[in-house]
Amino acid sequence: MRSPLLLLAFALAAGAADQATIEKGQKEEQRTCLPCHSLRIVHSNRLSRAAWNRELDKMAGWGARYTNRDAILEYLVATYGDDKPVAPPEISADGRK
Ligand code: HEC
Numbered sequence: 135m136r137s138p139l140l141l142l143a144f145a146l147a148a149g150a151a152d153q154a155t156i157e158k159g160q161k162e163e164q165r166t167c168l169p170c171h172s173l174r175i176v177h178s179n180r181l182s183r184a185a186w187n188r189e190l191d192k193m194a195g196w197g198a199r200y201t202n203r204d205a206i207l208e209y210l211v212a213t214y215g216d217d218k219p220v221a222p223p224e225i226s227a228d229g230r231k
Contacts, residue, residue, distance in 0.1 A: 151208035159209025162202050170198070178221045179214055186210045 151159075167176060170193075181189065186207055190200070200206060 151212055155205050156209045156212050158202055159205035159207070160213075162200065162206040163209065166198055166200055166206065167193070170196070176210075177214060180216045180218050180220060181210070181214065182216045183207070183211045185216070186214075 163173065163176070167173060179189075189210075190198070190203060190207060194200070
């Protein structure tokens with residue numbers, strides 16, 4: 135008989151990123167993105183996985199150096215994916231994230 139834990143592990147591997155990875159990605163964002171610009175420019179976006187991937191490549195081309203690129207990608211897709219509601223106006227209007 136299959137173990138429920140094994141099934142859970144498969145589900146996690148196939149589906150959404152786990153919470154620990156997302157939290158790592160958020161720390162990575164603070165460390166990697168903030169030296170160049172505020173996070174407003176990041177958090178006002180709602181992008182697909184492919185589009186976030188391209189953004190990360192583009193930022194790397196401009197000098198961003200990642201220690202955990204996978205975690206930051208999972209964090210961005212999970213938090214600012216194109217399936218999420220658009221950023222509220224006060225977030226994109228007054229400079230606060
Ligand atoms: C070496 C400097 C640098 C780093 C590090 C950096 N960026 Fe950027 N980023 C830029 C510049 C320059 C722009 C253009 C700013 C503008 O248009 O005012 C930009 C713009 C953006 C934009 C707006 C869309 C676009 O492509 O212009 C997004 C989204 C973005 N950055 C995401 C990120 C994320 C996420 C990180 C961290 C993983 C990051 N950036 C790290 C330099 C950087």
